[in-house]
Amino acid sequence: MSTNGLLAVEDLVVHYAVPRGLVAAAARRPQQVVRAVDGVSFTLGRGELLALVGESGCGKTTTAQTVLRLLDPVGGRISFDGQDITALPNRSLRPLRRRMQIIYQDPYESLDPRLTVRSTVEEPLLIHRAGGSKQERAELVKDALARVELTPQELFLDRYPHELSGGQRQRVAIAASIVLGPDLLVADEPVSMLDVSVRAGVLGLLDRLRQAGLGILMITHDLSTAARYADRIAVMYLGRIVEEGPAYAVIRDPQHPYTKALLSVVPRRDPRERSRPQILTGEAPDAVRIPVGCRFHPRCPRAIADCREIDPTLEPHGEGTGHRAACILAG
Amino acid sequence: MSSLLEIEELNVWFDLPRGGTLHAVQGVSFTLDRGERLGLVGESGCGKSTTVLGLLGLLPPSATISGRVLLDGVDIMAGGEETVRPHRWTDLAIVFQGAMNALNPVQTVSSQIVEALELHGLASGRAARARVGELLESVGIPRDRGERFPHEFSGGMRQRAAIAMALACNPSVLVADEPTTALDVMVQAQILELLDALCRDFGLALLLVTHDLPVVAQLCDRAAVMYAGEIVEGGPVDDLFHDPRHPYTRLLFAATPDLYGEGAPVSIPGAPPRLDRPLVGCPFHTRCDRAFARCTDERPLLKDVAAGRAAACHLNDVPAEVPV
Amino acid sequence: MSVVLQEPGLLADAEPARSRAGLIWDIVRHSPSAAIGVFVLGVFVVLAALAPVIAPYGLHEEVGPVYGHPSWSHPLGLDDGGVDMVTLLMWGARISLVVGFAATLVSIVIGGTVGLLAGYFGKSVDTVLMRITDYFLAIPDVPLMIVVAAIWGPSLFHIIVVIGVLLWTGTARVVRAQVKSIRERVYVKRARSLGAGHVRIIVRHVLPQIAPLLIANTVLTIAVAVFDETALSFLGLGDPSRISLGKVIENAFQRTAISSGAWWAIVPPGAAVALLILACSLIGRAMEDALNPRLRVAHLSAKGFRLRPLVGRDKDAV
16 A cells, blocks of 8 residues: 555445435335445555546446545545545635546547637636736646647647547646646546547556656546556445455456456457456446345355355455455455 | 358448538448458548448438448349348348437337337237247347336346347348447446357357457457548458558557556557548558558558458568568 | 658648637528528618618608508508608617517526526526426416506506516526536536636636527517517507507507508508518527527438449549
């Protein structure tokens, strides 16, 4: 686990109430709750890229948004650079927003179509009244564009989003996120809507930003991307982290049956590498009716009787590697 | 024995709203044999979806098509819509991109498939319902679940339902356009396994359209790589990966991250050319790392480079430059 | 030989972005019905605005007998007071347009604000505002106008307020729907996550997006406002000291134009109102069609693709 703590999340819990109609409320039926995030803990350091991977409904996006306090948790603790921001009111959060930013999946919707690149990248400076005079702001904008490799900047400053390709739009979104010089960047599926030939460029850019000290929390469903770019990977299932550790270890030496199954079904580039996929039946149950005991046991190929009763916690695997898995049969 | 499906010089032009035309598909030719799985791979805008929609005659009035579509030796495109229609669904079936979201929300899944059967005059009433039950089971949906509405199905099950609908009229060719793009990796594996089993059990030929190279590598025997409206390389997927004969093929694989591979993926600089203007030279030459003088002036033709393999690249004419 | 690699490549020669005014001009240019509407409306506005200057005769000037027939010097004849009809129409259009525009302004301001707040803030604000809107929607227009005019007294100002207060509900709904959808756009969420306040988001991101549809809605509302004013005046509830087109018709009805066979006292003003409303409707509909992608139905066309015979091996022939 990293020690230059930028972000520390402890036992985070986020629930949504399932809206129920008048009849159900009048009949006093119990309020159903979607336990989107059900006890998640992790840390992220400066200059580190942590990938949160999992399938839809596992809670990774909810976790990322809650970390930035775009959603409110019902339990747990979020510490940003040593400060507890779990229950901080909006007014106090505002200055902190300069230091934690988010980029979204859809580059075609991320930018206001009526604003030029210049306006889009300048906007954060205006919102936070930062950057000084008009000239100084213009310099910061040019600098941000240079850092996302949209050069020469003059070619891009006065363009509108529809004149740019998907990869370029995503770079503009990244530029707008880094112009204030944040410490933490949350990237929600940053390249899944881009063409394959463009992805490596954007991911490489994120990697270079990371090397310059930015802490990145990347949400992705693509294990291959996580394998290549993340320092650490946390695998989520039904609101919990089931395995976490250095990327190399999680990919090459998975401990949790879910991780193993996921890895086995990822298609490989090389036609000769046709692994034996361990295809799980069915799909993950919805987060309203979470199985008792280990939440993965109904689909687990290795479940034993105890799995129906014991809800495992993350236990270390090996010595001091920071590789943990929540499975009673692991390690 | 001739191929089941032969596409010859398929061209598609779209009228643009402000005048001019977009040459979306430029002389595409390929064959598909019985029981074969062919992957049509390429990035957005390369024309792969337009190609398959074109050969099924499913393009809008703003489109103009030329070329031959030979089904068992007979050109079904000869008379346009009139000659294509009888073969749609009964010989050539398609699972559209996003089909899982195109199911009628106010009809049960079973009734939608029954409707397909009745419209094509293949069965009705009890016989149709029995057939639908069979179809649903063959795609892994329990018979009685068919009485539910689409919104009660998960994404993966809706995709299975869409596949069942495509198979209703016993086609010999199944076209699947990005069948797993919106699905989680586990569900994707289930659907790919399903397609694999269906092809084996029913002797279907599969034309898989996707941008996802690893999916093609795992499921298909042969593949055709498309770029800027044309096929730039085609052949067995094994050869495409281990011995590419077009720089785009090689670079596309290099840009795709692999779970266990070493090294970082590399992106391809630049962007595809505009298709509303005539192209001079090789469409890829501005982005190619091995372009030379000939590439700027002369457009390479798709030529055989080995048995069962073809590529459109001038480098193949210079023995010293291979491998590409 | 090396090839210059530019990463990332710009989309060459992309179309320049259209400004808002350019967008509207574009729509008008491409739709014949909108062009006609603009022309007709333009004629009305010009004639009405310049009425004091270019009207052929005085408004109260008796230039001939009661219900004089149309003639060369009076193409639309005379009314019951011997006043030239063309003059009457020009002056009448003035009031009709003034009321139409003013009432629309009131309606757009109220409706736009209500729709914006309801759509942007959602939840309880939305519920409360929409319930209020529903109540206003449920009130029948003309009876309310009659009651208000009867109680409050007919003056131009009252008429404008009454019409405006009745028409804002349509705008509110349209604006609310659009604002709701814009609020969910990713770039708005991004702005919020950056820490932008509500005012900033509304001014910079929401208002510019709803402006075109709001303009279309405004034009359509003018049509309804003119109609409502005409109806009110025809029922005798209009401002007695002003002549609007509706009042011209009312006068003719009251003063036995029909039994006198003086069709020229009734048909031209009626036709003028109808033309005015039609013009606004044409413009408004054309704008709506252009701005609302869901209204496009080209994909439902029964025609299929077109075939072209093989053009041989030359791939570059188009």
